[in-house]
Every structure is written in structure tokens, then in C-alpha cells.
Amino acid sequence: MSKNRRNHNPQFKAKVAIEAVKGELTVAEISQKYEVHPTQITKWKKEVLENVTGIFEGKITTSQNR
Numbered sequence: 249m250s251k252n253r254r255n256h257n258p259q260f261k262a263k264v265a266i267e268a269v270k271g272e273l274t275v276a277e278i279s280q281k282y283e284v285h286p287t288q289i290t291k292w293k294k295e296v297l298e299n300v301t302g303i304f305e306g307k308i309t310t311s312q313n314r
């Protein structure tokens with residue numbers, strides 16, 4: 249049996265990850281809302297949290313420093 253893999257665009261990943269970071273809904277609730285596996289949401293959330301300091305270190309371009 250083959251599984252269909254979905255490729256999510258960066259905007260979708262960011263939207264879901266930020267919602268997870270906010271903590272207003274549980275990961276399970278976000279999973280149901282966006283039809284994404286909870287493990288994937290947890291990975292995206294972790295990636296956001298690990299890379300957010302790059303904004304303040306100048307490694308990531310923001311709208312203010314373009």
C-alpha cells in the first residue's frame with residue numbers, strides 16, 4: 249500500500265507552526281484543523297523555535313532590514 253505524500257509550501261508550514269507556538273490550541277487540535285500529523289507539527293514548531301534567533305542576529309532578512 250502506498251501513501252500519498254503532501255508537499256506543504258513554506259507559508260502553510262509557518263502558519264501551522266506559529267499557531268502551535270502560540271499555544272491557543274493543542275497540537276492535536278491543530279492537527280485536525282489542518283489535516284497534518286501531530287508529529288509533523290511538532291517538528292515544524294521546533295524548527296521555528298530553533299531558528300527564530302536568526303532574525304535578531306541578522307541571518308534572516310526581515311521586511312525592516314531589506
